[in-house]
Amino acid sequence: MSKGHDTRQAILQEATVQASQNGLSGITIGKLADALQMSKSGVFAHFKSKDMLQVATLTYYAEVFTDRVVRPALKAPRGEVRLRSLFSHWLAWASTELAYGCLFVSAATELDDRPGPARDILVSQQKDWLDVISQVAKTGIQEGDFRADVDPDQIAFEIYGIALSLHHALRLLGQRGANQKAWAAFDRLVADARLTTNART
Amino acid sequence: MSKGHDTRQAILQEATVQASQNGLSGITIGKLADALQMSKSGVFAHFKSKDMLQVATLTYYAEVFTDRVVRPALKAPRGEVRLRSLFSHWLAWASTELAYGCLFVSAATELDDRPGPARDILVSQQKDWLDVISQVAKTGIQEGDFRADVDPDQIAFEIYGIALSLHHALRLLGQRGANQKAWAAFDRLVADARLTTNART
DSSP: OOOOHHHHHHHHHHHHHHHEEEEEGHHHHHHHHHTTTTOOOHHHHOOOHHHHHHHHHHHHHHHHHHIIIIIIHHSTTTTTTHHHHHHHHHHHHHHHGGGTOOOHHHHHHHHTTTTHHHHHHHHHHHOOOOHHHHHHHHHHHHHBBBBOOOHHHHHHHHHHHHHHHHHHIIIISSTHHHHHHHHHHHHHHHHHHBBGGGOOO | OOOOHHHHHHHHHHHHHHHHHHOOOOHHHHHHHHHHHHHHHHEEEEEEEESHHHHHHHHHHHHHHHIIIIHHHHHHHHTTHHHHHHHHHHHHHHHHHGGGHHHHHHHHHHHTTSSHHHHHHHHHHHHHHHHHHHHHHHHHHTTTTTTOOOHHHHHHHHHHHHHHHHHHHHSSSSTTTHHHHHHHHHHHHHHHHHGGGGGGO
16 A cells, blocks of 8 residues: 555544544544644645545545444355344444444434535445345345345344444443343344244234 | 513524534524524523523423423323324424434434533433333333333333434435334334234244
């Protein structure tokens, strides 16, 4: 990797911290330059506009998320085991991001009423992430772990809800027992999706 | 009600709109005065500080929420019917708040790392709301609709997750079918809590 690439990554790393604290709109070239002891023009050389900086920050954050959550989970065997691994890595991510809160969660409410390139990239990323969860849930059907009539998109919707409720409980309410609640919700979801559960209906 | 009270309510109504768009920190005396065609000193007479204005805005918003969601739901018979009514009124609230997004959701990420009176009141309100859901779920146990070993706090945690996932799907992703997903998740939650479902384990 070139030095220019390293500098760019360092700027984006700092940008994610500032964004988690003050929102994407709170990232400024001036504050980035201060934090990294660079000149403003040095930062500006990498990101010519505020939109470009916000898009690059979200893209960088998504790459880190993919490296830490998606890639390792996809190494697990297809089926329920992989879905469990995905959820487990997601919860580990939520714990390490706890100091600042997850940027995706804060960006969602910050950008939902602000049309523009940053919102567009966030929507695309979030849809991609829901698709990943759904695809992994689908391997559970294909491998015979889950019933054929299970809706993978429904599973993705519900798992996302568990993660959001956990983030809320940990970050805002400071409820440490919330991790257990998240796992209990996940276990119930998986139990209902298993073949043996059509005894219920 | 006095004229002073009416004016105060009008200011707070406008403040919730501004807060939903630009965050609680985006409410300013100047913009409120402009929107309501009042003098700045007229607005200032009601709210002496930014903190006081933010706290009053959250308090006002919680009162509206209680009137539109909690009060009507508590008129339903105790048990599963009441829990269903609570969820139904909550979803109706989410739909009407869709133009701006729910202030509680955006305030949660805005304030989670900002200690102060506004954060304190929000945490207290959110805990109260989770307690209401939990209490209503408990009537389901008491009335014999749900199993005795159902954890009402777990139900509250999960229902909150469904609502957050719905808000995210509707507001950010524009997925209109999300309401059906929310109901499917709720129905599964309730079905699992029913007495007859211990066939599962």
